Amino acid sequence: MLQVNVLRQNTAWAKERLAVRNFKQPELVDEIVALDDERKKLQTEFDTTQAKVNSASKDIGKLIGQGKKDEAEELKANVASFKSQITGLTEKMAAVEKQLQEKIVMLPNLPSEKVPPGKTPEDNVVVRSGGDIPALYAGAVPHWDLIKKHNLVDFETGAKITGSGFPLYKGKGAKLQRALIQYFLDFNTAAGYTEFIPPFMVNEQSAYSTGQLPDKEGQMYHVTEDNLYLIPTAEVPVTNIYRDEILKEADLPLMLTAYSPCFRREAGSFGKEVRGLNRVHQFEKVEIIQLVHPEKSYDVLEEMVAHVEKLVQSLELPYRILKLCGGDMGFTSALTYDFEVYSTAQQRWLEVSSVSNFENYQANRMKCRFKDANGKTQLVHTLNGSSLALPRIFASLLENNQTEQGIAIPVALRSYFGADSIS
RNA sequence: GGAAGGAUGGCAGAGUGGUCGAUUGCGUCGGUCUUGAAAACCGAAGACUGUCACAGGUCCGGGGGUUCGAAUCCCUCUCCUUCCGCCA
Numbered sequence: 001m002l003q004v005n006v007l008r009q010n011t012a013w014a015k016e017r018l019a020v021r022n023f024k025q026p027e028l029v030d031e032i033v034a035l036d037d038e039r040k041k042l043q044t045e046f047d048t049t050q051a052k053v054n055s056a057s058k059d060i061g062k063l064i065g066q067g068k069k070d071e072a073e074e075l076k077a078n079v080a081s082f083k084s085q086i087t088g089l090t091e092k093m094a095a096v097e098k099q100l101q102e103k104i105v106m107l108p109n110l111p112s113e114k115v116p117p118g119k120t121p122e123d124n125v126v127v128r129s130g131g132d133i134p135a136l137y138a139g140a141v142p143h144w145d146l147i148k149k150h151n152l153v154d155f156e157t158g159a160k161i162t163g164s165g166f167p168l169y170k171g172k173g174a175k176l177q178r179a180l181i182q183y184f185l186d187f188n189t190a191a192g193y194t195e196f197i198p199p200f201m202v203n204e205q206s207a208y209s210t211g212q213l214p215d216k217e218g219q220m221y222h223v224t225e226d227n228l229y230l231i232p233t234a235e236v237p238v239t240n241i242y243r244d245e246i247l248k249e250a251d252l253p254l255m256l257t258a259y260s261p262c263f264r265r266e267a268g269s270f271g272k273e274v275r276g277l278n279r280v281h282q283f284e285k286v287e288i289i290q291l292v293h294p295e296k297s298y299d300v301l302e303e304m305v306a307h308v309e310k311l312v313q314s315l316e317l318p319y320r321i322l323k324l325c326g327g328d329m330g331f332t333s334a335l336t337y338d339f340e341v342y343s344t345a346q347q348r349w350l351e352v353s354s355v356s357n358f359e360n361y362q363a364n365r366m367k368c369r370f371k372d373a374n375g376k377t378q379l380v381h382t383l384n385g386s387s388l389a390l391p392r393i394f395a396s397l398l399e400n401n402q403t404e405q406g407i408a409i410p411v412a413l414r415s416y417f418g419a420d421s422i423s
Numbered sequence: 424g425g426a427a428g429g430a431u432g433g434c435a436g437a438g439u440g441g442u443c444g445a446u447u448g449c450g451u452c453g454g455u456c457u458u459g460a461a462a463a464c465c466g467a468a469g470a471c472u473g474u475c476a477c478a479g480g481u482c483c484g485g486g487g488g489u490u491c492g493a494a495u496c497c498c499u500c501u502c503c504u505u506c507c508g509c510c511a
Contacts, residue, residue: 043472047480054480057492061441076491083491246433246470367471377470 001104001365004036017110020326022119028103035100042096046089053082105214109361111326112298112335118325124338125325130309131318133342134400142345143395144276146402147173150422153277165266165274165281167391172422176397176409177284179416180390181259184286187311188387193257193288198237200260201228206240209366211332211358221263234260234287235384239362242291246377247370253292253300257387260285277391278350284390290383291368294360297381298335301357304385305337308353311387314412317396318342320349334359337385341392345399350392355385 007014007029015026056079063072116125147153152173158166169177189195207213207229212220221230231237238258247254262285273279288307292300305321312319324336339353360379363369369377401408406423414420 040473043480047473050481051479053491057490058441060491065441072491079491375468 002107003364004032008033014110020111020115020117021108021329022327023108028107032103035096039096039100042089042093046093049082049085053079108331109334111329114335116323116325119327121328123325124322124328127321127323129320130313133318134344136344137404140345140402143398146398167280176417177390179413180393181284181286183413183416184388185259188257188288191307193255196238196256196258198234198258198260200231202231202236203228206236209243210236210239210362212236215331219265221265230263231260232264233262233285234258235289238289239382242368243366245368249370249372252370253290256289258287277395280391286387288385288387291380294378294381297357297359297383301383304355304383308339308355308385308387312339316410317400332358332361341396343396343399350396352392353386353388358382
């Protein structure tokens, strides 16, 4: 969440920034500042009253020690009036704090100055592209047909076991999936990331810290019996490793990577959008996460984009990198780059990675800080990105590499997959 | 699931109603000494809030209660450890 002090000191600027993402309630900023002022006023009042009680209590202790029972009793009577004031103030403060909290979590992150204006995905800006779109042979088909032909994924049985959107990978399909995961993790750890396998369910607090709650409640599967959520991305458990921690400046940057299945309810899409592996309820993903010094986060964002770009290049896929416009950015992000690969048989771009700088938005919710050179505690900046999401990579590999003989496996993957092709 | 015992500052570990925000040890950071380091000695270090700066307030797993006063007593929740049961 945003820091109230920042809003107080830069109210006009904050509203301007929120307008970039077409945020509809700029008046919330004023309301939040006003509530915080009210909170401070009550707090001061509370503190001075409490101070009186504290000093009286000390005096009572001394008087009893000296055997002056009567004087002690007199003081006790005085304290009683303060107590009722304190009770009233406590109630008021709790009410104000509750309102403040409710409103401040409704504010999304402030977009960075680098975010292009715009409302829809059409307004995203292509910053780079690479790889060649292959010329497919006449009989080329979309990945769902290739999957059938080579018996790689069984959607129907997945639907029988669980429901639609829960693919059952089998045979070479399962092997390819495993090869990709292994390759991605090796690629990330070689670049200095430490590998984790996190819990696949998180509690409320963790989901709240990274911003899935309270905003995107419906996106996650919720196990009500134990009040746990199935993770929509490894970002949630892995970022939360450092919740409520005060790190040393020398610890930064922390570079973390993790494989996990991801569970998303994603209601509302239909048709081509969700055909095959384009959009599913359970998918695999390898994530990279960094916790960094605030001054470095934008450089690190570019590094992470370059890292993912190298990975995509090594898979020999045609890709482009988009800088997301204000209207298309996630709630907690300050700047996001999306990676898309071209799915040649479907003739459409598929998002395979999203790399974001959250600045201190998540860190403020998580209370993740570090001690700087002057001994001051500051919030860290957090970043994350997919490196990479599996299903669409899987789909585009099949589509782009299909020939009349079968499906060619990119060189980088061959030792992991154990073969040059699927035929 | 049953039984018992725990949760205190970076770590270990005292503290069972009043000068305890907390003894001590280790670790950390300064300084002295040293060519440098180690050792030794001296000293400094918690977090949050708040203030121009002080002051003040809050924090001993979370929440609630008793009391003039709670790390300390009571209730409750969570987590951990050990034993039993079950189990990949």
